[in-house]
Amino acid sequence: METVTGGCQCGRIRYEVAIDNDEAYLCHCRMCQRATGGFAAAFKSVKRAGVHWMGDEPDWYDSSPIARRPFCASCGTPLGFAFIGGSEKMDLTIGSFDDPARFTPVHHFGAESMHEAWIDTSGLKRIRTDEYQVLVDKWNKVGGMPS
Template structure:
């Protein structure tokens, strides 16, 4: 088991979690689409007992009669999904991990709401944020440097 870390955008909510693999999945259900504002939610399924919230606990939203979702009420970062009862597991959002690129998608869930045209975007034009001068100018003017 390896311990990895993550948290919200503003840094108020931090966590560490023990994982035993890098498998992740995409959930396309309408609730996850609405909860994250994306075409899908990218999740890592973990044991609840292996999650340790560091410092502030997350806020929780009762997203349905059977589940709730941890998030940061200060910056709005969605942090995961958990059934109210009956499961020793929960999900953490991939984007909230400090190193989300390590994970590999292995399955799709909620396929009835999948937007297939968004699954393979590899042929689309690509631009790095540091190549878009108006953005660079705004960041440098506001902070003196581009974010890392």
């Protein structure tokens, strides 16, 4: 087991969680698409008992009669998914981890709602944020781009 950390964009909600592998998955169900505003939600399944919320507790949204989602009401960051009762596990959003690059997707879930055009984007042109001068100029006016 290894302890890793994460949190929301504004830093109000922080967590640490014990994990035993770097396996993750993509959920394509319509509820996750709506909850994240993306084509899928990237999740790491963890034991609920292994999640320690540091500082402020997350806010929770009852997204259906069977599930709820932790998030930060200050900045809007979606932090995960949990069934209401009956499960020792919950999911944390990959993007909320301090080191999201460590995780590898091992399966898709909610495949009935997949948008295939968004799955393999390897052939698309790639533009770095530091190559987009409009963005660089805006950040330079306020003290520089964040790392």
